[in-house]
Amino acid sequence: MQTSESTSVPTSAAPPTEAERRAAHEINKLSKRLHRQVGQAITDYNMIEEGDRVMVCLSGGKDSYSLLDILLNLQQRAPINFSIVAVNLDQKQPGFPAEVLPAYLKSRGVDFHIENQDTYSVVKRVIPEGDTMCSLCSRLRRGILYRVAGELGANKIALGHHRDDFLGTVFLNLFFQGRLKGMPPKLVSDDGRHTVIRPLAYVAETDIERWAAHRQFPIIPCTLCGSQENLQRVQVRKMLREWDQKFPGRIDNMHRAFSHVVPSHLMDRKLFPFETIRPTGQADPMGDKAFDHDDDEDDDACATPAAAEAGLPAEAAISLEALRRTLSPSSPFLPAQD
Structure with missing residues (x-):
């Protein structure tokens, strides 16, 4: 007497869900x-x-x-x-x-x-x-x-x-x-x-x-x-x-x-010869702009009164101030514009 054996056909795995695909992408x-x-x-x-x-x-x-x-x-x-x-x-x-x-x-x-x-x-x-x-x-x-x-x-x-x-x-x-x-x-x-x-x-x-x-x-x-x-x-x-x-x-x-250290702008005398530095008479593009506004101040604070009155945007005001300092060596001491 012959008996019939049922064979199970393996089903393919379910495709990954959208959440699983996103998780795999992030990993x-x-x-x-x-x-x-x-x-x-x-x-x-x-x-x-x-x-x-x-x-x-x-x-x-x-x-x-x-x-x-x-x-x-x-x-x-x-x-x-x-x-x-x-x-x-x-x-x-x-x-x-x-x-x-x-x-x-x-x-x-x-x-x-x-x-x-x-x-x-x-x-x-x-x-x-x-x-x-x-x-x-x-x-x-x-x-x-x-x-x-x-x-x-x-x-x-x-x-x-x-x-x-x-x-x-x-x-x-x-x-x-x-x-x-x-x-x-x-x-x-x-x-x-x-x-x-x-x-x-x-x-x-x-x-x-x-x-x-x-x-x-x-x-x-x-x-x-x-x-x-x-x-x-x-x-x-x-x-x-x-x-x-x-x-x-x-x-x-x-x-x-950590990898952008400027020793001349710290206070360690072992790292920089503060005692011996002297003016050279040569412009230094990397030199300190001691009278500039701090970088963390509001942009609007960098605008000159004249620029603000002219309705210039903050970016233009900053550029104008930088231009004035470039044209005049004494620009940090310029009087406020009327």
Whole structure:
């Protein structure tokens, strides 16, 4: 007796919805932007060279995961050959899931090393409860990672600090240290043996958050500094986030200022010889226009009374004022027009 068997015909997958297409488009744009910005930072500061062995410090947070992920992608299409080794310092924090990072790194097929050092107990023993732990924790971690880099033959140490970290450091130094100092994208390590690089220097933290969510990194929260909400750095980060929301573009402009420094317009005598400058008698197109209006004043305030009475637009008024200063060396002292 023959029996008939029914065979199910596989149905084709449903086409993506409009929302799914838009989401995929946005992620593609984000990916291109992140890889372009990291590649640009590496190029601008010559961070990675032929034959380098780059030790990527992996904490288990969104920043270091994103750094490793992007560097691995760039490594595949870079015009130079360099190797990557991921290193995690297991500080023996209570409840730290020691199996998470090795499992992830094995899945990526990347060379890695887990360094086990109980710095957690040292920090908790030395720092009184409620005080900031970051400084001591950072010094201990830095010394260990320098040693590990030497043992692994790594000449470059890559850290996951991003654009917002750079800005936050400037304001921390400005507010609490009385100095204009930021976070360099590239420097020589304290021991003089390695080069420390920060390839995420151009990357916004919000983009890293989106990338980490998209890539579904197994994030491991820090129970030391990550749990201290009263940190000055945390307060500065909140301030920057509020500015970014209220004034789009402000953070980008501030970050851009890092690479457009004018030492002659600051006050550091070690950077510019204020004591020895003298008039040369030659016009300097880049010289200071000491009596000009500040750039942040309203355009209408830059118009001369005569220009305003003539009904000229603000742009024309500014041009007229600039022309008058050009024609007359004493133009800053010209009397007001009747």
